[in-house]
Amino acid sequence: MTAGNRHKFAIERMTESDLTEIVELERACGLSSRGIEAYAGIMKLPHYVLLVARRLDLPDQASIGIAGFFSAVVVLDELHIDNVAVNSEFRRRGAASALLHQGMLAGCLLGAEKSFLEVRESNLAAIGLYLKHGFSQAGLRKDYYSHPTENAIIMTADSSLSLFND
Numbered sequence: 001m002t003a004g005n006r007h008k009f010a011i012e013r014m015t016e017s018d019l020t021e022i023v024e025l026e027r028a029c030g031l032s033s034r035g036i037e038a039y040a041g042i043m044k045l046p047h048y049v050l051l052v053a054r055r056l057d058l059p060d061q062a063s064i065g066i067a068g069f070f071s072a073v074v075v076l077d078e079l080h081i082d083n084v085a086v087n088s089e090f091r092r093r094g095a096a097s098a099l100l101h102q103g104m105l106a107g108c109l110l111g112a113e114k115s116f117l118e119v120r121e122s123n124l125a126a127i128g129l130y131l132k133h134g135f136s137q138a139g140l141r142k143d144y145y146s147h148p149t150e151n152a153i154i155m156t157a158d159s160s161l162s163l164f165n166d
């Protein structure tokens with residue numbers, strides 16, 4: 001999938017060769033990480049949705065690497081989104097939107113009717129992203145995060161929204 005004219009990203013399945021960059025991007029964003037070995041293991045399981053956004057607008061894609069990634073798992077009829085992140089050089093160009101859209105669509109095809117995630121209360125960029133994609137607040141987990149300690153907002157959306165929005 002290509003994410004429209006403004007954005008030159010291809011959303012593809014994550015491969016083992018992406019993992020070093022993904023773990024580095026998680027570290028740079030201060031996000032928790034599964035680690036390379038765990039990613040390599042779950043990559044083979046059909047109920048995990050692991051996607052990357054690759055840039056298409058430069059000649060040698062192989063040397064560019066990934067702009068961002070999306071990680072989620074389908075549990076019964078729910079898609080649990082663990083992580084979405086975009087390299088700071090490529091932000092505000094629709095990469096996360098394309099990842100989220102495609103990830104929710106994949107979840108929907110795997111039987112997920114609802115999508116869930118947790119986000120730091122202070123993470124206005126991510127909250128803005130999720131609100132734009134039809135998520136709303138479903139609850140609050142007090143002091144859920146550490147380093148620094150912070151509340152988590154629980155957000156949810158109908159996965160089927162991905163069928164109608166791009």
Ligand SMILES: CC(C)(COP(=O)(O)OP(=O)(O)OC[C@H]1O[C@@H](n2cnc3c(N)ncnc32)[C@H](O)[C@@H]1OP(=O)(O)O)[C@@H](O)C(=O)NCCC(=O)NCCS
Pocket residue numbers: 029031083084085086087090091092093094095096097098118119120123124125126128129130132
């Ligand atoms: C949150 C994040 C993934 C957004 O990625 P992105 O590719 O820049 O997002 P998009 O370009 O698709 O933006 C979609 C919408 O999200 C909202 N948004 C994105 N960045 C924002 C910001 N800095 N401030 C406010 N709203 C923002 C806007 O509504 C935006 O739409 P617009 O550009 O038309 O205004 C990115 O900032 C990031 O990687 N942050 C660090 C990792 C992280 O916190 N991940 C979330 C963990 S829960």
